[in-house]
Amino acid sequence: MDICFISNVIYPFITGGAEKRIHEIGTRLADKGHDVTIYGRHYWDGPAETTHEGMTLRAVAPEAELYEDDRRSITEAIDFAVRALPPLRKRLTNDEHDLAIASVFPYFPVLATKLASLGTSTPVVTTWHEVWGEYWEEYLGLLAPGGKITEQLTARTPQHPIAVSGITADNLAAIGPTREHIEVVPNGLDTEQVRTATQPDAGYDIVFAGRLIEHKNVDILLEAFDRIADKHAVTLGIIGDGPERDRLDRKRDSLTHADRVSMLGFLDDYEDVLGHMRAADIFASPSTREGFGITFVEAMAADCTVIAADHPDSAADEVVGDAGFLVDPTVDSLTERLDATLGGERPSANPVERAEQYDWDAVADQAETVYQRAVDGSW
Structure with a gap:
């Protein structure tokens, strides 16, 4: 498979859980002979396109601050999605990737990836780490309705959704795809x-x-x-x-x-x-x-x-x-x-x-099986 991940942050240059998951799964798939590309921000030294641990890193946006007052920056997320759309659209239109896997949070990359895939045969896979629901009230206060609407819009966007746990899958099914359509592939560790x-x-x-x-x-x-x-x-x-x-x-x-x-x-x-x-x-x-x-x-x-x-x-x-x-x-x-x-x-x-059971080797094997099903059309 020729696989691309879309994530504004890339491990190990930024060290959060979602980007580490992409790194661990991606490097193992690359070791198995799959072509793996990550589209993200340019947090590393050197050219905009480079090779790291068997994967191609392709910068489609410059480095940027991720947080504003201890909250993830909405403007950064929108900016990355807008910048990523044209180059990703060009690659997907040319059938360069068999599937595109978009990081859900902060949501906008999913919407950009779906737009980039329109009219192509490239399936869009998403990875849901959490569904916030009412937690938006605590996180954004008066701006919470905007967060809820964006989350619900993302959940209802046509996709092949993966949840990291059963509870996340259940919460996602409450606002978007049917539970039977959601695959569970947990997070892992070495x-x-x-x-x-x-x-x-x-x-x-x-x-x-x-x-x-x-x-x-x-x-x-x-x-x-x-x-x-x-x-x-x-x-x-x-x-x-x-x-x-x-x-x-x-x-x-x-x-x-x-x-x-x-x-x-x-x-x-x-x-x-x-x-x-x-x-x-x-x-x-x-x-x-x-x-x-x-x-x-x-x-x-x-x-x-x-x-x-x-x-x-x-x-x-x-x-x-x-x-x-x-x-x-x-x-x-x-x-x-x-x-x-x-x-x-x-x-x-x-x-x-x-x-x-949560070792990254086992998790990568599960992810590979699910990704292949998306490519084959059996999901």
Whole structure:
């Protein structure tokens, strides 16, 4: 197959989860002999078209700032979609690619890719990491209706949709394609990289890793930790940064056991995050919004006991299964579970074995099968 991905950001020059998925799947497909091209912004040094790990990177827009006041820039997304449309249209019209795979968020690249494919035989595949729905109210406030309309318009655009989890597929079916038309191909990780990550000189008994935003509920974790620290001589490391950082710093400072909590901020080296997971006994994240939850898989691969929130907007139950514990996203529930786990209670399934099913090799094989079905017309 000759495959093209359309994504304004490209890994490893920008290091988010969606672009890493494209990189991991793309490099493995290239190793299998498929031609892989990524259309994106020019974040790398050198010419606009280059080869990276067996894939062709083709810049169709210059480097740009992605965020405005801790929110993804709408103008950047529109600008990229407008710039990508003409060169992509030219390539697809000339039948240079067998299929085009568009990153859904921030939506506009999907619309541009569909326009570019009109009148051609090139199927458009999309990858949905989340469906925000009512979360737009929290994210955009008065501008939320615009976000909802754009998301719904994107969902109803003719496409071959892939969701990273069953819950994301269900949420997508509620606003767009039928559930039977949506394929599920999860996110993944390199389990060998997790197993060999160097542990830090000073680790923590409990860790959290993620963006410090409201629905991650790190304040609940801080309060629950403070309660169990009366009974257990344990430490907590919070990895990540975000708009909630200042508030959480103040929250940490107010704790009785503040001296046992470290706010580590964003760690530039991904392997440092994995090393902290390997050193910890427990990975705790009471987040109530997880379209997939790759940190749960990373922690399981590191042989951590995962404690996650049981919530209808989170795929934690689907990802973790019996290899971890689910709790109500409350201080009382999390405190009780931390206490039991620190007391020696373990999940019924092996977390390392659970994580193996999400290795990138297995995920790339699933993606290849689905992509081929789109090309063959059997989807």
